Amino acid sequence: MKKQKFTRNYKGSFPISKRSPKSVEEKLEVVRLLLNQEQSLTQLSKQYQVDDQTIQSWKMK
Template sequence: MSKRSPKSVEEKLEIVCLFLNQEQSLTQLSKQYQVDHQ
C-alpha cells in the first residue's frame, strides 16, 4: 500500500505556486512539505 499522505487541493496549489513564483526551490519545497520531487 502507498505511504503517501493525502494533500488537499489547496495545499497542492500552494506548493505549485511557490515553485512557479520561484519563491522556493523544488528541493526546499519537497523537504518542507515532505513530498517526493521526482
C-alpha cells in the same frame, strides 16, 4: 459464503500506505511557490515531505 483472503506484510500486519494525502489547496500552494520562484523544488520537497517528481507532476497538471 466465501472467506475473504487478506495479504499480510512480512511483520504480519496489513500494509499501510505511507502517503499522506495532500489537499488540492496544498498542491496549488506548492506549485504557486515553485512557479513564483519563492522556494526551490528541493526546499518544497523537504518542507511538504513530497518527492520532487510528485511536485513536478502537480506542476504539469
